[in-house]
Amino acid sequence: MRIGEIAALVGVTPRAVRHYHHQGLLPEPTRRANGYRDYSVRDAVLLARIRRLTELGLGLDEVGDVLADDAGRELVEVLEELEELDDDLARQQELLSERRERLGVLLKQARSGRLPAEGPVSPELAALLGSLAEETAGRPESATAAKDREVLALLDTVVPAGERDRLLGAMRRMTEAPGAVERAFEVYGLLDALTDADAGDPRVEEAARALADCMPDEVVEGLTEDGAPAGGGGSTFMDAFFAEFPPAQAEAVRRALRLVAERAR
Numbered sequence: 001m002r003i004g005e006i007a008a009l010v011g012v013t014p015r016a017v018r019h020y021h022h023q024g025l026l027p028e029p030t031r032r033a034n035g036y037r038d039y040s041v042r043d044a045v046l047l048a049r050i051r052r053l054t055e056l057g058l059g060l061d062e063v064g065d066v067l068a069d070d071a072g073r074e075l076v077e078v079l080e081e082l083e084e085l086d087d088d089l090a091r092q093q094e095l096l097s098e099r100r101e102r103l104g105v106l107l108k109q110a111r112s113g114r115l116p117a118e119g120p121v122s123p124e125l126a127a128l129l130g131s132l133a134e135e136t137a138g139r140p141e142s143a144t145a146a147k148d149r150e151v152l153a154l155l156d157t158v159v160p161a162g163e164r165d166r167l168l169g170a171m172r173r174m175t176e177a178p179g180a181v182e183r184a185f186e187v188y189g190l191l192d193a194l195t196d197a198d199a200g201d202p203r204v205e206e207a208a209r210a211l212a213d214c215m216p217d218e219v220v221e222g223l224t225e226d227g228a229p230a231g232g233g234g235s236t237f238m239d240a241f242f243a244e245f246p247p248a249q250a251e252a253v254r255r256a257l258r259l260v261a262e263r264a265r
Helices: 003-010 014-022 041-055 060-067 075-111 123-135 143-158 161-176 180-192 203-214 234-243 247-264
Strands: none
Touching: 003 014, 003 041, 014 041, 041 060, 123 143, 123 161, 143 161, 143 180, 161 180, 180 203, 180 247, 203 247, 234 247
16 A cells, blocks of 8 residues: 555545654555555555554554553553543533533523623623612713723622532622612712712712721621732732722722621621
8 A cells, every 4th residue: 555545545634644753653654666666565554553552642652552462461461551541631622611611601691682791701701790780770980880890790700619609699688688789889989980080079978988888797707908809919909909990989999898897706
């Protein structure tokens, strides 16, 4: 058989066969009088084995080790490598399954017109934002509320899964409390009114106390000593967070976080 014929038989490309020759995995066959390689059935058997091993995920160096009879490798060594590979493939399969599940949720939300503008986000945050959107339908949009959603989307990504689930669960219960949405929009209104105000404006204290009163104890428990969400990047995150607000709003939020931190202690 010529190189194109053995490649077609085994299901690889002639280029792959030449590469296996170059890597020392497939010995050079005898050549015909015209200089063309002349492959035997034994060569095809070996090439097929190389293909199977690479399809399992082994690198070419590992394939070479498996094929090298003179390397003195015991069968148990090959078995251990294959078991490690099997474990790795199982992890990849689980990860792909999780990704497909999340993608399925996003597709369902997109098709029904319920994909959050901040998405893609976790299913938990998507559900929270979706329920808020239903409860606030018809209300004038608040710039502070929009910024609040953006921060939630960021925390949804950077906070460890366990802490994220706890915080989102607390926020969901907070929004389900009677009158919670109305109180939240009162706070948003107070903060929106500070957009062009000075940090010393007396309305800052009113907004800070109103914001602190809206935060449940479960959210307070997730704050560090400087008011940063646990696992959310610490002072670096908070510096970037406050930079997004006008001076008076930033001061109101700082005071609110100090108030809730004091309440936690």
